[in-house]
Every structure is written in structure tokens, then in C-alpha cells.
Amino acid sequence: MHLPHRLLRAGARIELFSLAALLANLATVHQQAVATLVGPLHGCAYLIAVISTATTTAGKRGPGGDRTATLLALIPGIGGMLALRRLAQGPRTAHAPRAAPPGA
Numbered sequence: 001m002h003l004p005h006r007l008l009r010a011g012a013r014i015e016l017f018s019l020a021a022l023l024a025n026l027a028t029v030h031q032q033a034v035a036t037l038v039g040p041l042h043g044c045a046y047l048i049a050v051i052s053t054a055t056t057t058a059g060k061r062g063p064g065g066d067r068t069a070t071l072l073a074l075i076p077g078i079g080g081m082l083a084l085r086r087l088a089q090g091p092r093t094a095h096a097p098r099a100a101p102p103g104a
Helices: 003-027 032-060 068-073 079-089
Strands: none
Touching: 003 032, 003 079, 032 068, 032 079, 068 079
């Protein structure tokens, strides 16, 4: 496993859990200290997830390349996890055109 993929895995998890912590704090006691500590952590994890996804998919661009993972990573909160899932699926291939139905 190379470094951008490892960073993506860590960044995606931290992004998701820090968002959950921020929302739980907002829904319950709304402590300013929690928001002050977790907010920048969430922002950094978001940037790490987006940049590492873009780095991971950079070599896969070109004719027929796939940028879906990078676009998914831009979704705040869950984008890193969605990008991980997309990258785990592997490259998409074009389907062969369907044959005409019999008798057409």
C-alpha cells in the first residue's frame, strides 16, 4: 500500500469521526472548546482526503480515465469514505453495445 492510499484511509476515517463529534457536540452541550479543537482537525482531514484521492487517481486519468473518486472526495463529511469505496471497486470498463433484438 503506497502513501497516498494510506493517507486517504486515515483522512477519511478522521473526517467522518470528527464530523460526528462536531454534530454530537452541536446537538447536545455545544461546548466551544470541543468545536475549537475538533473543527480544525476535521478541516485538515477533509483536505488530506481530497488531496490524497487526487494523488491516488492522478495516474489513472487519460482517455477513458475515471475522476469519480476525486469528485466524491469533495463531498464534506463522507466524501473520503465514498472515494475509498470507489477506488476499491477498481477501474470501470466500457460495456459493449447491445445487439439489436431479433427481428428488428
